[in-house]
Amino acid sequence: MSIPLINLENLISEDLSARQAEMALLDKACREIGFFYLVNTGIPQSLINKMMTTAKNFFAKPLEEKLKIDIKNSPNHRGYGGIGEEQLDEVNKADWKETFDMALDIPSDNPLVAKYPSMYGPNQNSSDPEVVEALQEYYVAAFEVSQKLLTAMAQTLKLEGDFFSKCFKTHVTVLRMIHYPPRPEQSHDNGAGAHTDYGCVTLLLQDQTGGLQVKHRNGEWVDATPIEGALVVNIGDLMQRWTNDQYVSTAHRVKASDPGIHRYSIPFFVEPDYETEVACVPTCASEEMPAKYESVLAGDWIQSRFDATYDYRDSE
Ligand SMILES: O=C(O)CCC(=O)C(=O)O
Numbered sequence: 374m375s376i377p378l379i380n381l382e383n384l385i386s387e388d389l390s391a392r393q394a395e396m397a398l399l400d401k402a403c404r405e406i407g408f409f410y411l412v413n414t415g416i417p418q419s420l421i422n423k424m425m426t427t428a429k430n431f432f433a434k435p436l437e438e439k440l441k442i443d444i445k446n447s448p449n450h451r452g453y454g455g456i457g458e459e460q461l462d463e464v465n466k467a468d469w470k471e472t473f474d475m476a477l478d479i480p481s482d483n484p485l486v487a488k489y490p491s492m493y494g495p496n497q498n499s500s501d502p503e504v505v506e507a508l509q510e511y512y513v514a515a516f517e518v519s520q521k522l523l524t525a526m527a528q529t530l531k532l533e534g535d536f537f538s539k540c541f542k543t544h545v546t547v548l549r550m551i552h553y554p555p556r557p558e559q560s561h562d563n564g565a566g567a568h569t570d571y572g573c574v575t576l577l578l579q580d581q582t583g584g585l586q587v588k589h590r591n592g593e594w595v596d597a598t599p600i601e602g603a604l605v606v607n608i609g610d611l612m613q614r615w616t617n618d619q620y621v622s623t624a625h626r627v628k629a630s631d632p633g634i635h636r637y638s639i640p641f642f643v644e645p646d647y648e649t650e651v652a653c654v655p656t657c658a659s660e661e662m663p664a665k666y667e668s669v670l671a672g673d674w675i676q677s678r679f680d681a682t683y684d685y686r687d688s689e
């Protein structure tokens with residue numbers, strides 16, 4: 374079993390037959406494994422390289438400096454998360470990784486901030502302007518890719534093209550940088566514990582180290598071997614729910630890095646406006662296959678999943 378490859382250029386092609394052929398591949402990937410490589414994304418290699426350098430530079434800063442923007446001081450989950458902060462696998466050890474999260478910077482006087490303070494609000498930025506600038510540039514580029522992809526997914530599901538993308542006005546999409554330092558002892562094999570992602574789709578930029586594994590339906594763990602210039606895309610739980618389990622949100626994990634190895638990855642968690650009502654899309658229900666889930670607000674759903682994985686949120 375391998376992870377399929379989807380060409381974004383074909384998905385947005387003027388040539389109808391090229392587009393339909395790629396849409397069929399996309400549909401199959403979303404239904405069967407929920408993971409695919411996305412190539413020809415239009416994100417320049419220079420920006421990809423800049424992001425990898427940015428991640429290295431950011432995490433190489435002294436802990437004291439990173440802790441000035443500690444995620445524990447952010448009501449809306451922005452900033453730096455130290456090693457051990459997150460435990461994605463509820464049974465095994467905490468993840469051997471450090472993280473940085475940012476999203477749309479919403480001024481405190483926006484009513485959405487008062488209404489949903491744990492999701493909306495300002496970022497906690499690095500004091501290094503180059504880091505801030507690179508992250509902002511990449512956020513815009515990755516968002517553009519996500520909207521093209523969601524449009525293609527809507528078309529593939531025989532919905533209006535803007536069915537998903539219209540739900541991204543004040544969205545809660547998160548850009549994260551992750552550093553997996555070498556594991557402290559041979560027995561600690563958890564870079565990121567086995568989990569599914571919460572949102573619509575995740576676009577992952579990874580370095581060339583490897584370590585990400587995807588759980589196939591037959592129980593086998595498949596390596597998501599890095600491909601230069603490609604993003605690894607996966608379906609999240611919200612999209613699975615939205616499509617009545619037609620598109621699958623698949624478990625994945627990251628092995629901890631070996632001695633001397635540092636791995637960097639940059640996921641972009643594509644998540645719609647908080648108040649998006651997520652109810653079974655019309656083309657995914659029928660008499661034989663009735664809607665399985667109650668409608669839910671996207672933000673409430675994501676929030677409930679967050680609470681399960683972050684220790685420091687338990688007391689809130
Ligand atoms: O670092 C990776 O390759 C994947 C990370 C991941 O799955 C996540 O943060 O949700």
Ligand SMILES: [Fe+2]
Pocket residue numbers: 568569570575625
């Ligand atoms: Fe993930």
